[in-house]
Amino acid sequence: MLKGHQSWLFNQKPTIHATATVVGPFEGRGPLANDFDRIHDHSMVDKDSWEKAERKMLEEAGDLAIQKAGYSKDQIHFFIGGDLMNQITSTSFAARTLGIPFLGIFGACSSSMESLAIASLLVDTGAADQVLAGTCSHNSSAEKQFRYPTEYGSQKPPTAQYTVTGAGTVVVDRAKDGPRITSATIGRVIDMGISDPFNMGAAMAPAAVDTIQAHFRDLQRAPDYYDLIVTGDLAKVGFEIANELLQKHNVPIDRTQFKDCGMMIYNYEEQMVQSGGSGCACSAVVTYGHLLNQMREGKWKRMLVVATGALLSPLSYQQGETIPCIAHAVSIEMGESS
Amino acid sequence: MLKGHQSWLFNQKPTIHATATVVGPFEGRGPLANDFDRIHDHSMVDKDSWEKAERKMLEEAGDLAIQKAGYSKDQIHFFIGGDLMNQITSTSFAARTLGIPFLGIFGACSSSMESLAIASLLVDTGAADQVLAGTCSHNSSAEKQFRYPTEYGSQKPPTAQYTVTGAGTVVVDRAKDGPRITSATIGRVIDMGISDPFNMGAAMAPAAVDTIQAHFRDLQRAPDYYDLIVTGDLAKVGFEIANELLQKHNVPIDRTQFKDCGMMIYNYEEQMVQSGGSGCACSAVVTYGHLLNQMREGKWKRMLVVATGALLSPLSYQQGETIPCIAHAVSIEMGESS
Numbered sequence: 001m002l003k004g005h006q007s008w009l010f011n012q013k014p015t016i017h018a019t020a021t022v023v024g025p026f027e028g029r030g031p032l033a034n035d036f037d038r039i040h041d042h043s044m045v046d047k048d049s050w051e052k053a054e055r056k057m058l059e060e061a062g063d064l065a066i067q068k069a070g071y072s073k074d075q076i077h078f079f080i081g082g083d084l085m086n087q088i089t090s091t092s093f094a095a096r097t098l099g100i101p102f103l104g105i106f107g108a109c110s111s112s113m114e115s116l117a118i119a120s121l122l123v124d125t126g127a128a129d130q131v132l133a134g135t136c137s138h139n140s141s142a143e144k145q146f147r148y149p150t151e152y153g154s155q156k157p158p159t160a161q162y163t164v165t166g167a168g169t170v171v172v173d174r175a176k177d178g179p180r181i182t183s184a185t186i187g188r189v190i191d192m193g194i195s196d197p198f199n200m201g202a203a204m205a206p207a208a209v210d211t212i213q214a215h216f217r218d219l220q221r222a223p224d225y226y227d228l229i230v231t232g233d234l235a236k237v238g239f240e241i242a243n244e245l246l247q248k249h250n251v252p253i254d255r256t257q258f259k260d261c262g263m264m265i266y267n268y269e270e271q272m273v274q275s276g277g278s279g280c281a282c283s284a285v286v287t288y289g290h291l292l293n294q295m296r297e298g299k300w301k302r303m304l305v306v307a308t309g310a311l312l313s314p315l316s317y318q319q320g321e322t323i324p325c326i327a328h329a330v331s332i333e334m335g336e337s338s
Numbered sequence: 339m340l341k342g343h344q345s346w347l348f349n350q351k352p353t354i355h356a357t358a359t360v361v362g363p364f365e366g367r368g369p370l371a372n373d374f375d376r377i378h379d380h381s382m383v384d385k386d387s388w389e390k391a392e393r394k395m396l397e398e399a400g401d402l403a404i405q406k407a408g409y410s411k412d413q414i415h416f417f418i419g420g421d422l423m424n425q426i427t428s429t430s431f432a433a434r435t436l437g438i439p440f441l442g443i444f445g446a447c448s449s450s451m452e453s454l455a456i457a458s459l460l461v462d463t464g465a466a467d468q469v470l471a472g473t474c475s476h477n478s479s480a481e482k483q484f485r486y487p488t489e490y491g492s493q494k495p496p497t498a499q500y501t502v503t504g505a506g507t508v509v510v511d512r513a514k515d516g517p518r519i520t521s522a523t524i525g526r527v528i529d530m531g532i533s534d535p536f537n538m539g540a541a542m543a544p545a546a547v548d549t550i551q552a553h554f555r556d557l558q559r560a561p562d563y564y565d566l567i568v569t570g571d572l573a574k575v576g577f578e579i580a581n582e583l584l585q586k587h588n589v590p591i592d593r594t595q596f597k598d599c600g601m602m603i604y605n606y607e608e609q610m611v612q613s614g615g616s617g618c619a620c621s622a623v624v625t626y627g628h629l630l631n632q633m634r635e636g637k638w639k640r641m642l643v644v645a646t647g648a649l650l651s652p653l654s655y656q657q658g659e660t661i662p663c664i665a666h667a668v669s670i671e672m673g674e675s676s
Contacts, residue, residue, distance in 0.1 A: 001463055001464040001465045002415065002464055002465055002466055002467065005412075005415060005439070006415065006416070006439035008465050049657055051653060051654070051657065052657070074343075077340065077343060077344065078344070078524060082442075082444060084425075085651065085653075086424040086425070086651045086652070086653065087422075087424070087444065087446065087649060087650065087651040087654075088444050088649075089649065089650070089651045089653070089654045092444075092527060092649035092662055092664075093527075093649075093654070093659070093662060095526075095527045095662075095664075096527040096528075096529050096649075096662040099526060099527075100526065101343070101344035101524040101525060101526050101552075102524070102525070102526060102527055102664060103443070103445075103452060103456070103524060104420075104443060104444040104445050104452070104649070104664075105441070105442060105443050105444065106420060106425065106426050106430075106442040106443065106444045107441075107442050108425065114441060114442070118441070118456070121459075121460075121463070121465055122459075125339055125459070125463035125465070126339040126340055127339045127340055127346050127459055127463070128340055129340065186416060186439040186440070186441060187439060187440070188433075188437060188438065188439050188440060189430060189431075189433045189434040189437075189440050190434075191434050214439075311425060311426075311427065311430035311431075311434075311442070312425065312427070313423065313424045313425040313427045314424070315389060315423075315424065315427070316389070316425075316427045316431070319387055319389065319390070321431070324430055324431060324433075324434040326430075326433075326440060326442075
C-alpha cells in the first residue's frame with residue numbers, strides 16, 4: 001500500500017462509480033457547461049444566504065451521485081469532505097442532511113483530492129464498501145469571508161482568481177466498470193514566502209510541483225506515464241510558475257499533457273476572472289464533470305489530478321504570516337481492473 | 339476491517355508508541371498537572387499572539403512525541419490533525435514547521451479521535467508505518483473567534499465551558515509494546531435543535547450517545563467490555579444529559595465506568611470553569627496524558643474514548659442555525675497484541 005515516503009498504491013484499484021456536479025449560473029456560461037449535471041439560474045439557489053446556497057449545492061451533488069450509482073443513502077458507509085468556510089460548515093451541515101457517518105477534512109482547495117484519496121484508501125483496504133467524497137465553494141461566500149464584503153465589488157489585480165460556485169461529488173466503490181483510482185500522493189506543506197492573498201497561484205505552484213515530484217519519485221514513474229497531468233487551481237499566473245519550476249527541476253512534462261482546472265472552467269475572453277478559477281469546487285467540478293467525461297470518451301487513459309490548496313486564513317494574513325500551501329495528487333486510469 | 343455500518347476493527351492493532359501533552363498555566367494548576375509533559379508559565383508561550391502560541395504548543399507536542407518514540411521527523415510518513423481555528427491554521431502552520439506530509443481534518447473537538455482513528459487505519463492497513471496525530475486549542479484564541487473579544491472578560495452562564503489551552507499528540511506505529519488501538523467508530527452528524535452556543539454540552543450529548551450505541555451495535559459488544567468509557571468534553575451539563583439518554587435507550591453503562599475529560603482537567607472548587615473544560619485539546623491532553631498513564635499503571639485495561647465536536651461557526655449561529663454535533667470513538671486496550 002505505502003509506496004515511497006508519501007504515496008499509496010491501491011491494490012484493488014477502487015472505482016469511480018458515479019460523480020455529480022452542480023454549479024452556479026456564471027459557471028454555466030463557461031465553456032464546460034455541457035459537462036455539469038445541474039446549473040442553477042441563481043447563485044442563491046433558493047436560499048436566503050450564500051452560505052446556505054453553497055451547502056444546498058453540496059447536498060444536491062451528494063444526493064445525485066448516490067442516486068446515479070444506484071445506492072440509497074444508508075448504503076454509503078462514509079461521507080468525506082470539506083470546504084473553505086470557517087469550521088467547514090457547508091460540508092458539516094450537508095453531512096447532517098445526508099445522515100451518513102462523516103469524516104470532515106480541510107485542505108482548502110486541495111480538499112477535492114484529499115477527500116478522494118482517503119475515500120479510495122477506505123474502499124481499497126476494506127474499511128468501507130461505498131464512500132461518498134465531495135467538496136464545494138461559492139464565489140460570494142468566499143469573497144465575503146476571505147476578502148472584502150461582496151457588495152463592495154472591489155477591484156482585483158490581474159493575479160487574483162475567481163472562486164468557483166459549485167459542488168462536486170464522487171461515489172467510490174468496487175464496481176466492475178468505470179475509471180479506476182490507482183494511486184495517491186499526500187503533499188507536504190510548502191511555503192515559499194509569498195504573502196499576497198491576491199496571488200494564490202504563485203503561492204500554490206511550488207506545492208503542486210513538490211507533490212508532482214514526490215509522486216514520480218514514490219511511484220517510480222516518469223511523467224509520460226500519464227496522458228494528462230492537471231493541477232487544481234493554479235490559474236494562469238501560478239501555472240506559468242509551475243511550468244518554470246518543473247523545467248528548473250528537470251521534470252519533463254510536456255505542455256500538451258499539462259493543464260489546470262482553473263484555466264478551463266471560464267471563458268477568459270468574455271468572463272472577467274483575472275488569472276482564472278479557484279475554490280474547492282474548481283478542481284472538483286472540472287475533474288468530476290469535464291475530465292471524467294473526456295476519459296470515458298477515450299480522450300485520456302491515465303490522468304493525474306493534483307489539487308492545490310492555500311492554507312491561509314484572513315487572520316494569519318493579518319498577523320503577517322506568509323501563505324502555506326499544499327497539493328494532493330490522485331491518479332485515475334481507464335481500462336484498469338483490480 | 340469494516341465492522342457493522344460505521345466501525346473499523348483493526349486487525350494489526352496499531353500501537354500508541356508515544357504521546358506528548360503541552361498545556362498552558364491554567365491547566366497546569368488543575369488536578370492533572372503531573373500528567374502533562376510540559377506546562378507553560380504563560381498562555382502566550384513566547385509568541386506575540388494567542389494563535390501563534392497555540393500553534394507553538396502543537397509544534398512542541400509534535401516534536402516531543404516523535405522524539406519520545408525514538409524517531410526523526412523524516413521517519414514519520416504522515417501527520418494528521420486539525421483544530422478549531424478558521425481554516426485550521428494552527429495545525430496547517432505546525433505542519434509547515436514539521437515538514438511531514440499532511441492530512442488536515444476538521445471535527446471540532448472530536449478532532450482528537452478523528453485524527454487517531456485515521457492514523458490507526460493508515461498503520462493497520464500498511465498505508466503508513468509511523469503516523470503522527472494531534473490537535474490543539476487555546477482558550478483565548480477560541481474566545482476571540484467564537485464568542486466575544488477576550489479582553490471583554492464577558493460573563494458566562496453556568497452551562498458554558500472553558501476551552502482548554504494545550505496540545506496533545508500521539509505517534510502510532512507497529513511497536514511491540516504499548517497500548518493498542520483495537521477499533522474505531524466514525525460518527526454521524528446529530529442535531530437535536532439546540533442553538534445556544536453557551537450550552538455545547540447539551541448539543542453534543544446526543545451525538546456522543548449515538549456513536550456509543552453505534553459502537554456497541556457494530557462491534558457486537560456490551561458496555562461491560564470496557565473498564566472505562568470516556569467522553570471528550572460534554573462537561574457537567576452535557577454529561578448528565580448523556581447519562582439520561584443512555585438510560586432512556588437502555589444502554590447499561592455504570593456511572594463508575596463512565597467519565598468525561600471536560601470534568602477531569604480542572605478543579606471545579608478553585609477554577610472558574612462553569613460546566614467544565616472543552617476544546618480540541620481537552621480530550622487530547624486528558625487521554626494522551628492522564629488516561630494513558632493510568633492505563634500503563636494498570637488502572638484501565640480497556641478504554642473507549644468518545645470525542646465530541648460541535649460543528650457550528652459564529653456565522654451559522656448568526657444565520658439562525660442550530661448546532662450540528664458529531665462524536666468519534668476509538669478503543670484502546672492494554673495487553674493486546676496483533
